[in-house]
């Protein structure tokens with residue numbers, strides 16, 4: 001069977017002779033939620049940008065349903081940490097713009113409206129549809145960014161520390177929303193994070209990266225906790241604690257950040 005998403009022997013050098021990423025290979029199944037965790041500067045964003053087609057690998061390639069992808073496309077939507085919504089458009093307008101671009105030829109005007117509202121409802125932002133980015137909180141902006149990405153109906157959703165700039169309570173609310181949506185829509189997701197609890201809460205698998213240069217995948221952990229996962233209930237579960245400990249050990253014992261070491 002052809003793997004759904006295949007990251008195949010990726011090397012990346014920005015300057016000749018120094019590899020940021022070395023020999024990164026990973027296969028992701030349809031509907032899988034995979035987190036990538038590693039210390040700052042190890043190359044997580046570089047890897048995600050290569051999958052998005054925003055950065056070219058030096059060697060190797062990315063294959064989606066067997067087809068090489070080396071340019072950006074609506075089949076891989078990205079949500080960044082500080083998603084810049086267009087300030088002159090409303091919440092509705094920001095999502096609708098992407099919907100029109102992707103579905104202009106195939107959906108009617110009324111269908112595109114309904115599709116936009118449906119995705120705003122998924123992230124609990126339908127009631128704020130008329131507001132502009134300056135009138136909503138940071139968490140709400142990330143919700144809109146996620147709605148915009150989902151509304152493109154991508155094959156793979158790429159999240160680069162999407163909750164990194166939010167306070168802990170807002171972050172928890174957004175994690176719950178993303179968990180609900182992924183369960184409902186069966187999205188295939190790659191999420192970068194440096195938050196161990198977030199990775200365990202949301203992921204089917206956690207990919208742990210070693211420090212750069214020559215960063216590679218050090219370990220991959222299957223998280224087999226039943227879903228839906230309840231953040232409070234989980235804290236007593238031994239499976240949760242052992243997953244969490246394994247990631248913490250990797251990050252803070254075996255692959256400490258060079259500055260912290």
Ligand code: ADP
Pocket residue numbers: 014020038039040041042043044045046047212
């Ligand atoms: P992370 O997301 O894990 O914090 P990045 O992927 O952003 O790390 O960066 C990995 C390494 O690659 C860092 O050393 C960074 O300085 C370098 N790097 C990233 N983007 C570029 C670029 N466009 N040009 C040169 N070096 C870069």
Ligand code: MG
Pocket residue numbers: 044045046
């Ligand atoms: Mg990064």
